Every structure is written in C-alpha cells, then in structure tokens.
Amino acid sequence: MPRRVAIIATGQTKHAARRLDVNIAELITEAVTRALQDADLTMRDIDAVLLGNMEPFEGFLFPELWAVEGWGGYMKPSVKFNTGGTVGTTTAIAAYYYVASGIYDTVMAIGFQKQSEGHTQTAITTVGDPIWERSVMAGAIGNFAVMATTYMHESGVTEEQAAKVAVKARRNACLNEYAHLQMPDITVEDVLKSEMLAYPVKRLDMCPQSDGAVAVIFAEESKAQRLAPRPAWIKAVATAHEQQYMGDSPKRLAEMRSLIAASRRAYQAAGITNPRRELDVAEIYEVASFAELAMYENLGFCERGEGGKLIDAGVTELTGELPVNPSGGVLSTNPIGATALIRVAEAALQIMGKAGRRQVEGARTALATGYGGNAWTDILILSREKP
Amino acid sequence: MSEWIVRQKIRIPFQYTTGRALTRFLTGLAECRIWATRCAECARVYVPPRSFCGRCWREITEWRELPAEGEVMSYTVRPADPPLILGLIRLDGADTALVHRLGEVEPEELERVVRVRAVWREDRTGSILDIAYFAPVR
Numbered sequence A: 001m002p003r004r005v006a007i008i009a010t011g012q013t014k015h016a017a018r019r020l021d022v023n024i025a026e027l028i029t030e031a032v033t034r035a036l037q038d039a040d041l042t043m044r045d046i047d048a049v050l051l052g053n054m055e056p057f058e059g060f061l062f063p064e065l066w067a068v069e070g071w072g073g074y075m076k077p078s079v080k081f082n083t084g085g086t087v088g089t090t091t092a093i094a095a096y097y098y099v100a101s102g103i104y105d106t107v108m109a110i111g112f113q114k115q116s117e118g119h120t121q122t123a124i125t126t127v128g129d130p131i132w133e134r135s136v137m138a139g140a141i142g143n144f145a146v147m148a149t150t151y152m153h154e155s156g157v158t159e160e161q162a163a164k165v166a167v168k169a170r171r172n173a174c175l176n177e178y179a180h181l182q183m184p185d186i187t188v189e190d191v192l193k194s195e196m197l198a199y200p201v202k203r204l205d206m207c208p209q210s211d212g213a214v215a216v217i218f219a220e221e222s223k224a225q226r227l228a229p230r231p232a233w234i235k236a237v238a239t240a241h242e243q244q245y246m247g248d249s250p251k252r253l254a255e256m257r258s259l260i261a262a263s264r265r266a267y268q269a270a271g272i273t274n275p276r277r278e279l280d281v282a283e284i285y286e287v288a289s290f291a292e293l294a295m296y297e298n299l300g301f302c303e304r305g306e307g308g309k310l311i312d313a314g315v316t317e318l319t320g321e322l323p324v325n326p327s328g329g330v331l332s333t334n335p336i337g338a339t340a341l342i343r344v345a346e347a348a349l350q351i352m353g354k355a356g357r358r359q360v361e362g363a364r365t366a367l368a369t370g371y372g373g374n375a376w377t378d379i380l381i382l383s384r385e386k387p
Numbered sequence B: 001m002s003e004w005i006v007r008q009k010i011r012i013p014f015q016y017t018t019g020r021a022l023t024r025f026l027t028g029l030a031e032c033r034i035w036a037t038r039c040a041e042c043a044r045v046y047v048p049p050r051s052f053c054g055r056c057w058r059e060i061t062e063w064r065e066l067p068a069e070g071e072v073m074s075y076t077v078r079p080a081d082p083p084l085i086l087g088l089i090r091l092d093g094a095d096t097a098l099v100h101r102l103g104e105v106e107p108e109e110l111e112r113v114v115r116v117r118a119v120w121r122e123d124r125t126g127s128i129l130d131i132a133y134f135a136p137v138r
C-alpha cells in the first residue's frame, strides 16, 4: 500500500519575460527559499530533491549542474526530469512516488526555466520528427494551429470564444502577484486584432515565454499534519502517452486521447463521477486559448462540442461553477520546465486556502494537469480530505 | 552593472538514421510511389510507415502502396508573401495523416478544398520534399 502524501508548502519566483537581475541558480534559490519559509523548514529537512527543466532550451545541457548551489542538491539524493510540457507534473508525480513508497519522508520538487537565455522556437523545432515533420513545419505554433482548425470544425467553437479564454487568463493573472502577463484592460477585440501567427492562432491566443521557477514540498502523513495547518493531500495521479506523429491522430485537439485516458484513470482513483460538480477548481496546461476549450470537453467538464458554450456561460470564470486557471494559467506565465509544476502549486494553494486574491472560496478538490509534445498528459487530483 | 549579459551562438550539426521502414518510404518517393505499412493486429495503415505498431506493440511486416491522393483533414496559414499553407492530409487507404504544404490554392478557398493530390518535383532525391506540395483535385 502506498503511504498517504500531501503537499505542505510552495514557493514561486516573480515570473517575467526576462529576469535579468538573476542567473539560473539565483532564480531557483528565490523559489526554494520561499517554499522552505512557507513550511518553516531548512534545506537540511529535505530528504531528496527532484528537478524539472526542459533542456536544452537555455542552450546547455546539465543546467542543474551549474545551478546546484541554487537548488540545494549538494550530496542529496536527486533526479532530473525532462519530459517537455509535462516536466513539472512528471516531477510532482515522481515526488509523490518517492514519498508514497516509504523511502523518503520529505521531498522537494523544483521546476525552472529561463527562456530568455535561449531560443525557444529553435528548441521546440528539435522536438519534431527530423525526417518528415521538421522538414515541412516547425515550432509549436504551426502545430497548434493545424489542430485548432480541426477542432473548430469538429466542435463549432469560434475565434471569439477562444479569445474569451485569453481574456479570462490575463485578467485572472492580475490577481496573482507571481504572474508574468497581467493585462487588466484586455478585451476580446484586442485578442482578435492581435497579429495572426498561423490561422486561426493569433499572438494573444498563445502563451508567452517566461523566466521563472517553482518549488513544492511533499511530505508523508505525520509530517504533513505536523507541518501544515491544512495540507493538500494527493488523491490521485495518472499519466498517459500518445503516438508520435501529428498525423497519427489527425483530430488531436478535438479528441485528446492521452488527456481522456489519464483523466478518467485519475477520476476513478479519486472516486469522481461528475468532474464539473465534484471538482472545485482546475489548473490546466492550456498552451493556447483553443486548447483550453478542447480540454473542457476532453476532461469531461462538458459534452463534446460544448467547450465554447462553457466559456460563454462564465462557468470557468473565477466566480463560476468550476473556475479554471484562477492563477492566469499558462497563457499568462510559461517558464516551460516550471509551468506544469506551477499548476500543481496553484492547485495546492487553493486547497490550503493560501491563494490570496485568486482564492476559490471553500475549494476542497482541485485538478492539475500537464500536457506536452501534443502527446503526453499528466493528471493530479488534490484534496482537503485524506485519500 | 546590475544587468550584464554574455551573448553566444552555437552551431550544432546533426545526422539522422532513417531506419528500415522510412528508408523504403523515402526510396519510394524518389520513384513517385508512396509506401505504407499495415498492422496485422489492429489493421491500421501507417504512413509514414513504421516497422512496429505502437498500439499493439508488435512488428509490422505488411507493405502496401497508397495513391498519392487524399483528403485534407485540417490546415493552417502562416502570413508571408506568398502565404505558407500547411495541411494535414490523409491519403486514401491510410489511417494516419501527413503534414505537408498545400499549393495552387488561395487561403480563401481552403474551406472548400477537400481532395488533394501530390505534385512531384522533377529532381527527386528520396526526401519528403520530393513532393513539392499537395494541390486541389479540380
């Protein structure tokens, strides 16, 4: 039997397009220091450190080696994870396994990326299959655009409905002191009029590139109860992976098979039968506005083809029935190696009642997702109740 | 003095082995032929071809030739002069789709384009770019 595990503390940096005031090690230290303060612990209380980063986005391998004094790994048990968009959730799920196994009691998961130091589109191009896909298309935007067109056809969502997601994200971000893109006055028209990157995706439909780091501390049951007034218990974790080529599932956004598989596994483990009613808040990995609408459908928040109606009805606004990304989400903050772990940290903050101005009142059950390489999905369900 | 940046640029050459299935596929393209593989268990027809079905976790040995014609599943347009149009094309008889360029078509017409065919280059070298683009069947 796995042991019960809870998140007891989190720490984030101020995320920004360019954190030119710090190097990578200093950036990580900022998040780690805040997480340790949050739990009133020191680095000596941490049994193992797990690190997430998408290399070589900063242009060098082993960034963790050069940043070791920042992440506190000297002579500690540690592993680095590099799984694309899911890096952060993979690191979180691994931290859960480390503690649940009974081998370590207190484990810190860290995610970081300093995108200003590298060239993200070039790095993302190296993700594509070199023989076929890289020769005809490159980068994340064209890829998403092709999927978004299919999704619009399949579900009938409009560019306006997608723009509403982009607006919700940047306005919610104004309530989050750590968020990168805070745009209090953004309108649907602003999104629709922003530069067309690749039809139907416009600049304001896409996530930014950010510098940022996050640290999350996981602990076993007795420590969690002693150290945190209200721990965020891990109720379920799940992962699933798709096939490689984009054309292997031509309706990839309309039918996100790995998201469906992983979420249903997690719902079952957590005893959730109606996610829209039983979840109180969701922090999902929506790299583009269109993707968030597709994720509503694939996560079972609504029926197929109803994603656009959900945003129209305000269901996923901070004051709605099921707030999605009160933090501002990936559309507001995207230091890739940290992004999915930020979802977990934000979901934990909601359960712990520490989400400040973006707090969803009385949140008891929260969902966090990671999504990477168009294929890989991670899911975590956090709860105020012990599993 | 508080913000100091060191700038560098690294050139990294790579070479990729195409492997058994893709070698036959690329050789075929040089002869204007499109080769696919079919999984004996799930009957999925893969193009580009694989030596292995990831869904069934078994080797694929059956080859079949597909017509260089099919259906546009999706597209995107990148603003440029002329605009770069990318499509997701499912060839007749395939279960997977190919990403490639679309040509001889204006962006405004795309919503009406359903059937496309490969337009082959004269100087073919055994590359995916032996297909210059896919054009509407008019």
Ligand SMILES: [Zn+2]
Pocket (backbone or CB within 6 Å): B039, B040, B041, B042, B043, B044, B053, B054, B055, B056, B057
């Ligand atoms: Zn098969």
